[in-house]
Amino acid sequence: MARSLSFLHYLPAFRAVARLNSIRGAAEELNLSPSAVSLQIKKLGEATGIELFDKVGRGLVLTQAGADFAEAVALSLGQIETAMRRAGNLDASARPAALSVSLPTALGVAWLSSAVVEFAESRNIPNLTIAEAVTAADVDWDVVDLAIVYDNPPFPGLSWRLLSEVRLRTVCAPILFPRLDLQHRDRKLNGITLLHEDEGEEWAKWAVAARVSLQGSGKVRVSTVAQAIASAVQGRGIALVSDVLTRNYLAEGRLIQPFLTSINAARAYYILCDTDRAEEPLVQNLIERILDYVRLARS
Known part of the structure; x- marks a missing residue:
C-alpha cells in the first residue's frame, strides 16, 4: 500500500539535521525550538518507517537507510526548487505586485503567518502585507485581498469557506x-x-x-x-x-x-474574500494553500 505523503513538511528539518548532525544546530538554523525539530524528526521516521539516525555521543549520525533517504530528499527538493524558479521566470510579467492578507493575531502568531509568507515567496510577490482583524466587520476590505476571521456566517457581499471548527x-x-x-x-x-x-x-x-x-x-x-x-x-x-x-x-x-x-467554541475560523474576486487564480491558489497547510498541520 502506498504511504501518505503528509510528512513532506518535515523534510526541511530532516535536511538540516542530516547536514549538521545536530538537533540544536538545525533548530537555530530554522528558528525553531530543539524539541520542535526533534518531534518533526520522530514523526518523519514514524511516517516513512525508516530508522533515520543513530545517536553518537551528543550528536546524530545518519543510518545507511537514512543516508539513502537524505540523498533522495536533496535530489527531489532541488528539482522542485528548479521547477519553481523556471515557472516563475516564464510568467514574470503576470506576477502580482502586492498581496494583503488579514489574520486574527493569535492564529497568525501561532503558525499561519509563515504559510502566507511562504506563498508570497513562492509566487515572487515583492510586497506582502499581513494585517490583523478578528471578525469580518474588522477587516478593511478596501485594501485586503483575503482574510481569515474568527466569526460566524453569513458574511454579506463576501465569499467564504470554513477553515476550521474550534x-x-x-x-x-x-x-x-x-x-x-x-x-x-x-x-x-x-x-x-x-x-x-x-x-x-x-x-x-x-x-x-x-x-x-x-x-x-x-x-x-x-x-x-x-x-x-x-x-x-x-x-x-x-x-x-x-x-x-x-x-x-x-x-x-x-x-x-x-x-x-x-x-x-461559539465561532469558527473562516476564509473570506470579496465575492467579485473569488474566481481570481491568485485568491483561489492562496485559499488552497492555506487549506493544505491546515490539513498537514493536523496530520
Missing part, C-alpha cells in the same frame, strides 16, 4: 498545576485567574461540561486570545483556547492541558 481546552503553565484541585469530587480551580475574551460565557459552558466549580476564581478579560495565551505562558492564569493556537507551547512544555474536557 474546540476549546484549558491551558496553563506547569507551575500552576499543583494548585488545581483535581482529586476531590467537587473539583475547583482554587482561585486561579480565568483568562477570557468574552463576558465569561465560554468558561461557564466549560465548567458545566467539566463539572468544575469556578467559585473564588478571579476573571481577567483581554482584548485578544493572543494576550490570554501569553498570560497563561507567564503563569498568570488559566486560559480556555483552541489547541491549534497553543500546539508549539504544548510541544515545548511551556503549557499543559490540565483537564481532558473540551467544548465547541
Whole structure:
C-alpha cells in the first residue's frame, strides 16, 4: 500500500539535521525550538518507517537507510526548487505586485503567518502585507485581498469557506498545576485567574461540561486570545483556547492541558474574500494553500 505523503513538511528539518548532525544546530538554523525539530524528526521516521539516525555521543549520525533517504530528499527538493524558479521566470510579467492578507493575531502568531509568507515567496510577490482583524466587520476590505476571521456566517457581499471548527481546552503553565484541585469530587480551580475574551460565557459552558466549580476564581478579560495565551505562558492564569493556537507551547512544555474536557467554541475560523474576486487564480491558489497547510498541520 502506498504511504501518505503528509510528512513532506518535515523534510526541511530532516535536511538540516542530516547536514549538521545536530538537533540544536538545525533548530537555530530554522528558528525553531530543539524539541520542535526533534518531534518533526520522530514523526518523519514514524511516517516513512525508516530508522533515520543513530545517536553518537551528543550528536546524530545518519543510518545507511537514512543516508539513502537524505540523498533522495536533496535530489527531489532541488528539482522542485528548479521547477519553481523556471515557472516563475516564464510568467514574470503576470506576477502580482502586492498581496494583503488579514489574520486574527493569535492564529497568525501561532503558525499561519509563515504559510502566507511562504506563498508570497513562492509566487515572487515583492510586497506582502499581513494585517490583523478578528471578525469580518474588522477587516478593511478596501485594501485586503483575503482574510481569515474568527466569526460566524453569513458574511454579506463576501465569499467564504470554513477553515476550521474550534474546540476549546484549558491551558496553563506547569507551575500552576499543583494548585488545581483535581482529586476531590467537587473539583475547583482554587482561585486561579480565568483568562477570557468574552463576558465569561465560554468558561461557564466549560465548567458545566467539566463539572468544575469556578467559585473564588478571579476573571481577567483581554482584548485578544493572543494576550490570554501569553498570560497563561507567564503563569498568570488559566486560559480556555483552541489547541491549534497553543500546539508549539504544548510541544515545548511551556503549557499543559490540565483537564481532558473540551467544548465547541461559539465561532469558527473562516476564509473570506470579496465575492467579485473569488474566481481570481491568485485568491483561489492562496485559499488552497492555506487549506493544505491546515490539513498537514493536523496530520
